[in-house]
Amino acid sequence: MGLPPLGLNSxxxxxxxxxxxxxxxxxxxPIT
Structure with a gap:
């Protein structure tokens, strides 16, 4: 198992x- 894709991670x-x-x-x- 490697590191997750930088694209998806970002x-x-x-x-x-x-x-x-x-x-x-x-x-x-807070919305008033």
Whole structure:
């Protein structure tokens, strides 16, 4: 078993970071 493709890995990391960013924004700025 080798390392996962950098492309897929980067995409997953990007999606995860974007998801965390959205959550942080919602927590910091709750919709009023």
């Amino acid at each position: 995409i997953r990391i990007r999606a995860h970071c974007s998801f965390i960013g959205r959550c942080l924004r919602y927590f910091i700025r």
